[in-house]
Amino acid sequence: MTTARAGSRATVLTRIALLAATVAAGSAAAQTxxxxxxxxxxxxxAQSDQYEIQAGxxxxxxxxxxxxxxxxxxxxxxxxxxSADLARAATASGLPAPPPAxxxxxxxxxxxxxxLRGPDFDKxxxxxxxxxxxxxxTVERSFAEAGADANLQAAARSTEPVIQHHLEMAQQxxxxxxxx
Amino acid sequence: xxxxxxxxxxxxMAASTLGAAAAVAGxxxxxxxxxxxxxxxxxxxxxxxxxxxxxxxxxxxxxxxxDPRPDHGETSYVGSGRLRGRKALITGGDSGMGRAxxxxxxxxxxxVAINYLPVEEPDAxxxxxxxxxxxxxxxxxxxxxxxxxxxxxxxxxxxxQLGALDIVVSNAGHQKSTSSILDISDEDFxxxxxxxxxxxxxxxxxxxxxxxPGSTIIATTSEQAYDPSPDLYDYxxxxxxxxxxxxxxxxxxxxxxxxxxxxxxxxxxxxxxxSGGASEGKVVTFGATAPLGRPGQPAELAGIYVRLAEDDxxxxxxNVYGAGGGQGQP
Numbered sequence: 001m002t003t004a005r006a007g008s009r010a011t012v013l014t015r016i017a018l019l020a021a022t023v024a025a026g027s028a029a030a031q032t033x034x035x036x037x038x039x040x041x042x043x044x045x046a047q048s049d050q051y052e053i054q055a056g057x058x059x060x061x062x063x064x065x066x067x068x069x070x071x072x073x074x075x076x077x078x079x080x081x082x083s084a085d086l087a088r089a090a091t092a093s094g095l096p097a098p099p100p101a102x103x104x105x106x107x108x109x110x111x112x113x114x115x116l117r118g119p120d121f122d123k124x125x126x127x128x129x130x131x132x133x134x135x136x137x138t139v140e141r142s143f144a145e146a147g148a149d150a151n152l153q154a155a156a157r158s159t160e161p162v163i164q165h166h167l168e169m170a171q172q173x174x175x176x177x178x179x180x
Numbered sequence: 181x182x183x184x185x186x187x188x189x190x191x192x193m194a195a196s197t198l199g200a201a202a203a204v205a206g207x208x209x210x211x212x213x214x215x216x217x218x219x220x221x222x223x224x225x226x227x228x229x230x231x232x233x234x235x236x237x238x239x240x241x242x243x244x245x246x247d248p249r250p251d252h253g254e255t256s257y258v259g260s261g262r263l264r265g266r267k268a269l270i271t272g273g274d275s276g277m278g279r280a281x282x283x284x285x286x287x288x289x290x291x292v293a294i295n296y297l298p299v300e301e302p303d304a305x306x307x308x309x310x311x312x313x314x315x316x317x318x319x320x321x322x323x324x325x326x327x328x329x330x331x332x333x334x335x336x337x338x339x340x341q342l343g344a345l346d347i348v349v350s351n352a353g354h355q356k357s358t359s360s361i362l363d364i365s366d367e368d369f370x371x372x373x374x375x376x377x378x379x380x381x382x383x384x385x386x387x388x389x390x391x392x393p394g395s396t397i398i399a400t401t402s403e404q405a406y407d408p409s410p411d412l413y414d415y416x417x418x419x420x421x422x423x424x425x426x427x428x429x430x431x432x433x434x435x436x437x438x439x440x441x442x443x444x445x446x447x448x449x450x451x452x453x454x455s456g457g458a459s460e461g462k463v464v465t466f467g468a469t470a471p472l473g474r475p476g477q478p479a480e481l482a483g484i485y486v487r488l489a490e491d492d493x494x495x496x497x498x499n500v501y502g503a504g505g506g507q508g509q510p
Contacts, residue, residue, distance in 0.1 A: 054468040057231045062461030100473060107469045107507075114462035114469070115411035117359045121461070 393437025430498025
């Protein structure tokens with residue numbers, strides 16, 4: 001079994017936090033990061049989209065908080081769009097459209113959301129959203145700056161500000177919930 | 181073909197109305213044995229994938245009211261005499277894997293008794309009709325498994341009406357998702373334990389005196405036995421217990437010529453999930469965690485129950501067969 005399955009949710013979130021810390025350290029760090037290959041970028045971006053869509057569906061069903069439900073609906077709408085843009089860009093470059101899979105960590109995060117209710121759900125969802133968007137931003141930013149495929153780079157450039165906006169929204173909600 | 185009861189005209193009409201994939205080979209044949217389906221399909225798109233409509237029904241829920249309706253193999257399962265002459269009792273045979281097993285067993289030539297809760301009668305009636313359309317005897321035995329007296333009566337009635345008993349499928353289960361152990365009442369806990377652990381104990385005990393060598397017992401366990409979800413503290417431990425008793429009883433019953441095995445599903449689209457077994461958020465995204473990107477349908481496990489029941493699988497005992505869409509154990 002994957003290590004992510006063996007790890008606890010806290011471990012998963014810690015790993016993502018460590019990655020996100022690289023982004024938080026400042027844009028200079030991101031600019032010097034080596035961009036992924038076009039195939040790896042497409043896969044990572046598609047995985048992020050899929051996680052955001054599925055987590056969004058859990059949240060619009062499960063959250064009692066109307067701000068969170070509205071945010072989650074925006075995630076579903078926006079990530080369906082970025083996912084379609086990505087697929088078009090990949091096809092234009094002669095690459096196979098990445099399948100709608102999630103990474104093991106994202107699967108663990110989704111599984112955790114599926115088990116939660118009430119305020120515990122809201123806290124966990126928003127915490128995941130901040131971390132997941134920080135990670136997605138790293139991926140999009142590095143490819144937007146120096147990616148090796150023009151079509152995918154264009155997709156990254158139009159997606160990057162969307163992810164940035166999502167991150168800000170998530171951070172606002174987290175602060176409003178009094179999150180740590 | 182050996183002598184099977186002839187199809188009545190009514191049964192033939194019922195079979196074609198149901199759109200059964202089985203072609204009728206003639207009035208003397210009770211069963212289809214055309215070529216099996218063969219071929220292959222893309223497993224990702226073969227059945228519905230999330231998101232599903234938000235839905236909930238009061239426990240235990242009806243398959244007939246789920247959206248989309250689960251697929252138990254009604255129009256797809258094709259038998260070939262693998263269980264000819266066998267007599268099966270299936271608990272939870274109205275819906276879910278129990279229903280898929282009931283349909284498959286009947287199409288493989290077995291007579292089938294099904295137990296279910298009385299409120300599940302609408303689903304059960306459909307299953308009874310499908311068993312009879314396959315030319316086999318159907319014995320509906322509704323009742324609540326949570327008492328020893330009923331379980332003993334259930335087995336006695338099954339034996340009396342089937343004429344014998346050589347397959348026991350202990351499949352009925354109670355599942356309630358609760359995020360915190362603190363929110364599980366004594367009654368809730370009892371409900372899960374009585375249904376998932378006590379009833380199998382009472383039923384297997386009652387059945388054993390009737391099971392001749394070559395008989396098989398199949399218990400439905402779950403991927404939850406190996407890697408439990410945090411909101412299934414009570415349910416998951418009963419599935420671990422089930423997996424465990426499959427192995428202890430295999431050691432005990434092997435010398436008596438009786439085999440016992442388990443089936444461990446991943447996320448399967450059944451009324452268990454939409455009547456409290458899963459959070460509503462999980463229902464909407466059910467199966468999204470699986471690498472195949474969707475939940476399983478009961479029809480996709482029918483063949484496992486047949487395999488574990490049939491004589492051809494005679495060396496398999498104390499084993500657990502999984503179907504998890506790529507996630508979980510075994």
